[in-house]
Amino acid sequence: MDAQAMLEKITAKFPGAVKGSADRFGQLEIQLEAKSIADVIAFLRNDSELAFNMLIDIVGLDYSAFPGHTGDRFAAVYLLKSLTLGHRAQLKVTAPEDKPEVPTISHLYANANWCEREAYDQIGIKFVGHPNLKRILNHHEFVGHPLRKDYPITRRQALSANESLMDEMAVRLKERGWE
Amino acid sequence: MTDLLLSQVKVGGESQFGTDEYVVNLGPQHPATHGVLRLIVKLDGETVKETMPVLGYLHRSIEKICENRTYPQCITYTDRIDYVSAMSVNLAFALATEKLMNIEAPARAQWLRMIFVELQRLASHLLWMGAFAGDIGALTPFLYGLRERERILDLFEMTCGQRLTYNYIRIGGVMIDILPEFVPKCRAFLDYFEPKVDEYEDLLTYNPIFLERTKGVGIIAPEVGINAGVCGPSLRGSGIACDVRKQQPYLYYDQMKFNECIETAGDCWSRYKVRMNEMRESVSIIRQCLERLEPGSFEAKMPPVLKAPVGSEIYSRIESSRGEMGVYLVGDGTAKPWKSKYRCASFSNLYVLDQLTKGWKVADIMAVLGSLDMIVPEVDR
Numbered sequence: 001m002d003a004q005a006m007l008e009k010i011t012a013k014f015p016g017a018v019k020g021s022a023d024r025f026g027q028l029e030i031q032l033e034a035k036s037i038a039d040v041i042a043f044l045r046n047d048s049e050l051a052f053n054m055l056i057d058i059v060g061l062d063y064s065a066f067p068g069h070t071g072d073r074f075a076a077v078y079l080l081k082s083l084t085l086g087h088r089a090q091l092k093v094t095a096p097e098d099k100p101e102v103p104t105i106s107h108l109y110a111n112a113n114w115c116e117r118e119a120y121d122q123i124g125i126k127f128v129g130h131p132n133l134k135r136i137l138n139h140h141e142f143v144g145h146p147l148r149k150d151y152p153i154t155r156r157q158a159l160s161a162n163e164s165l166m167d168e169m170a171v172r173l174k175e176r177g178w179e
Numbered sequence: 180m181t182d183l184l185l186s187q188v189k190v191g192g193e194s195q196f197g198t199d200e201y202v203v204n205l206g207p208q209h210p211a212t213h214g215v216l217r218l219i220v221k222l223d224g225e226t227v228k229e230t231m232p233v234l235g236y237l238h239r240s241i242e243k244i245c246e247n248r249t250y251p252q253c254i255t256y257t258d259r260i261d262y263v264s265a266m267s268v269n270l271a272f273a274l275a276t277e278k279l280m281n282i283e284a285p286a287r288a289q290w291l292r293m294i295f296v297e298l299q300r301l302a303s304h305l306l307w308m309g310a311f312a313g314d315i316g317a318l319t320p321f322l323y324g325l326r327e328r329e330r331i332l333d334l335f336e337m338t339c340g341q342r343l344t345y346n347y348i349r350i351g352g353v354m355i356d357i358l359p360e361f362v363p364k365c366r367a368f369l370d371y372f373e374p375k376v377d378e379y380e381d382l383l384t385y386n387p388i389f390l391e392r393t394k395g396v397g398i399i400a401p402e403v404g405i406n407a408g409v410c411g412p413s414l415r416g417s418g419i420a421c422d423v424r425k426q427q428p429y430l431y432y433d434q435m436k437f438n439e440c441i442e443t444a445g446d447c448w449s450r451y452k453v454r455m456n457e458m459r460e461s462v463s464i465i466r467q468c469l470e471r472l473e474p475g476s477f478e479a480k481m482p483p484v485l486k487a488p489v490g491s492e493i494y495s496r497i498e499s500s501r502g503e504m505g506v507y508l509v510g511d512g513t514a515k516p517w518k519s520k521y522r523c524a525s526f527s528n529l530y531v532l533d534q535l536t537k538g539w540k541v542a543d544i545m546a547v548l549g550s551l552d553m554i555v556p557e558v559d560r
Contacts, residue, residue, distance in 0.1 A: 025493045051404050056496075057522040059507045067489050067511055077507070079494055079522070083405060083419060086426050090494060111408035111527045117183050122242070137238040138560060146240055153247050166234060169202070172229055173221065177539065179466055 001048055001087060003028035011051070013041055027088055034093040037078070038103045041091065044080060045108060052080040052089065055109035058116060060123030062118075063150045064097075073097040074125050078105070095125055122147040132171050150169040184524035200228070207236045212556030213310060216529075219545065225540045230533040237559040245519040250276050250485045251350055258344035260521055261557045263306055266299035267499035269348035270387065274429060275506040276350045279487045288352035289430050289476040294365070294468045295335070295347060296497075297461040301372070302331040303500035304454045307552045308387065311451065312383060314549035315392045315542075320382055327375055329369050337361060350485060352478030356544075362469055368499075369462050375454070376458050384452070393447035397535040397547035407534075408527035411502020412453045413551050417445035423498035431471075437464050447550035454552070484514050494522075501525055501552050523557035 001009075006028060011018045017036035022029040032040055044052040048090055055172040056079035063069045072094035081088045104127040106112045117126040117136040124145035127133055135142060143153050196300045200223045207217040215236035221229040241260060245253040257272045260267040270292055277284060284292075309324030338357050347354045383389050399409060399417045416419050422439045424432040426464035427520040442449035442458035487510020496505040502524030528551045534548045 002274075027494060029492070033419075054410075055408055056494075056505060057408075057507070057520070059494075059518075059520045061509065063520055066517065077492075077494075079505070079507075083421055088427075095328065109408065110403075110406050111530045114526065114530055135235075138233040139235070142233060147243055147246075153243055165231070166202075169219060169221065169229065169231055172231060172533070 001085065002091075006050065006087075006089060008041065009045070009047075013043060024090065027090060029090045029092055031092045031094075034095055034102045037091065037093050040156070041078065041080070041105050041108055042081045044091075047108070051082045051084050054083055055079070055105070055112055055115065056081050056088075058112065058119050060119035060125050062123055062148045074100045074123060076119060076125055077100055094136050100124060101126045101128050103127070106130050111152075123147070124148060131175075134167060134168070199224075199247060203226045203541075207233075213548070213553065216548075216553070216555050216558070220531075220541065220544065222541060225542075227333055227536045227539055227541055227544060230536045231530060232529055234529075234558055237555050239560070241560050242519055242521065245516060246399060249513065249514045250280075250487070250516065253516065254349060255344070255346050257521075258346055260523065260560055261499065261501070261504075261525075261554050262343055263338065263554055264303040264500040265344050266295050266348060267303075267497060267504055269345065270296055271497045271499065271506045271521075273348050274486070274497065275493055275508050276487070278495055279491050279493050279508055279510055280402045281483055282351050282479050282481060284352045284479050285476045286473055287356075288477045288479070290468050290472045291353050291477065292348055292355065293430050293432070293435075294465055294472070295345075295353075297441070297468070298334060298365075299329050300461045300500045301458055302328045304458050305455060307450075307500075307549075308379060309382075311391075311549035311552075313547045315389070317383065317386075317389065320379060323375075323379060323382070327372055330371070334361065334365060334368065337364070345397045349478070351481045354477070356477045362472070365465070365469060373459070373462050376455060376462075379457060386457070390448065392543075392546050393451060393550070395444075395445045396543055397540065397550060399531060399535060403531065403534060404445070407531045409502075409531055410527065410528075411498070411500075411524045411552075412440075412457060413450055413502065413524075413528050415440060416442050416450035416453045418443035421503075423496055427496070427499055431468075431534050432464075434466050434471075435467055447546050449462075450550045450552075456549075457508060486512060486514050487516065488512065496522070499524065501554065501557070502528065521560055523560065525551075525553045525555075525557040529553050529558055551560050 007021050017033045020031040044050045059077040061075040064073050074095040076093055078091040116130050120133050121126050121135040121138050140163045141159040203220045207215040211418040216232040219231045241256050257268040260268045292433055305324040305328040309321035312320035336342050339345050339354055401417045401419050403416050404417050420439055425439050437460045440453045442452050489512040491510040494507045496503050505522030507520040508516050509518040538546045
């Protein structure tokens, strides 16, 4: 399915959700309302003509002080791929500075769990409904979000406390039905 | 399968051998975890109930560093994202930047890139083969693998002076042209190497101990793998075609004759077999590239300072040795990327580890971890 047809199909299905689109060097980008992202992605995954069955990555963006940028400070880009049909697309949602919240899609794709934790850790976007939204790459005592533009690259934090991690283990054991 | 295995050690909910449940910490310095990966494993006797990777021990925030460096400077940092397959990451970044800035690398540079990236794939798969066999107790293949990898590194050293982090593939071309003796030396290596793959297979593929440890172990069901974003040889072992070189060709891969290696069982052995077959395909691709290598310039004419247009965003991807390697860049009109995000195959491949090891023995964790070909700097970045 080509980009134009894909866009028309999604716009027809979710008329209020699509805010715009762009061509990113041959890859379709659809800008969406943040609150509808889980529904749109569920549709993209389940529809037989679109069949976006793989989540490649979630990219968190901080647009503060970006030249000429107006609107929300944060954005999340969902990179999707269809292995069966071979096409790709990316979806972009924005989140304001005072309430950087986006609904989770961790119930749709397994790896979204880690991707969302990474975007939360690095940029500070909160994925509402995520089962265990905590830092993944940085230390658990770390203060701030290092990939935000207002985090100075020279700032250092000495962190040493151990983390028991049993909170995470308990959730996983319960999910698997062991306990 | 899981239930079956657990039923062997449990009778009526009580463990037959009087085993206790306990939690073990593996790593971050365990030699079999290939770097500084830490696993917290919940065991019942020797049976794995849950494996939880703890990431971040090698996190250097390369993405933040790149935002504060110019585009050409970033290339040296991309080397450190995957130091076993540094050429691939160089290429991923260079291709993304070129598209962003509308630079076209000349044909000779493209052919050289393909030769070096495929040589890198051989080197990476060789090191993987050695480490994987070593993880499950066969130490000889490690020496065999390193012996041939050494000759590939000699070819790299001859061209760019480096043996691990090359900084060779640059924006707009490559660092330097190959020496006149490179082509005959490379051909001689390929002639020497091709029968060696059969030798490794004689050693390992149908070795009964190797089969015991890998056949049927750690099966990635296709739907589980796709849903978790598993890619590269790890997913091709489950019978799914996902090679970016075939699906969205870059460089001149669309002109190459090669097969996408696919196995259907989805176990550790299939992933092993996919990589062994990929080595043969890579040899064939390098031969075709050497055949078609044409004289000319090795770098494009470029402005002295490279700047990306304001608001230009790109996701560009290649097939690295481990799977889909992607680079997301945002340009803001300056010489530095506003945002650089690296999508690494190891990150999503590691995610399925707990599902693959559940119900197996603790020693099988190492077999499964090894078969996923995971590189910790790629996970942590």
